[in-house]
Amino acid sequence: MARLVEVSSWVFFDVLAPGAAAGAHVAMSLRSLLPGATIRSEPDRSPSGDERRPHLLHCRAAFAGASAAQAREAIETVLRDVEALAGDGTPPRALVVFREPGSGRAERAA
Numbered sequence: 429m430a431r432l433v434e435v436s437s438w439v440f441f442d443v444l445a446p447g448a449a450a451g452a453h454v455a456m457s458l459r460s461l462l463p464g465a466t467i468r469s470e471p472d473r474s475p476s477g478d479e480r481r482p483h484l485l486h487c488r489a490a491f492a493g494a495s496a497a498q499a500r501e502a503i504e505t506v507l508r509d510v511e512a513l514a515g516d517g518t519p520p521r522a523l524v525v526f527r528e529p530g531s532g533r534a535e536r537a538a
Contacts, residue, residue, distance in 0.1 A: 438490045441446040441498040443469070444481035445522040454510060454522045458489070461506040465489050465499065481523060500526060 445451035448471060457470045469487040476484035491499050507524060 437496055438488045438501065439492060439496045439503065440486075440488045440527040441483040441503070442476070442525045442527065443483075443487060444478045444525060445483045445485065446459070446481055447483050448485075449519050450500065451483045454524065455485060455487060456505065457510045458487075461509055462489070462491075462502060464516055465491050465502070474481040480519070481521075 443451045443454045445454065449528040451471070454470075455467065459465070459467050467487060467489040470484050472486055474484065475482040488504060489499055490496070491502065494502075503524075
């Protein structure tokens with residue numbers, strides 16, 4: 429049975445990708461690499477504003493018993509494995525942009 433996760437434990441981020449399939453691939457990769465996490469995603473109908481990555485997928489993730497900072501650290505750690513999918517010398521197919529309350533945004537390539 430799944431345990432409830434406190435609202436303060438969620439980390440929010442967006443995936444900017446060239447298309448829906450690429451965005452879904454990043455979200456599914458995170459789910460595969462973080463089997464203990466609850467990861468929700470929902471596409472935005474509006475474009476992201478990034479010409480190379482117009483698809484926008486809003487995501488949130490949490491681990492039962494972990495803080496938002498711990499969840500973000502775990503995501504950042506496995507993003508290194510997702511980044512390897514882009515290949516050497518090529519621009520990243522997608523960007524993961526963490527949404528931070530009141531302190532700007534931090535970007536991570538995938």
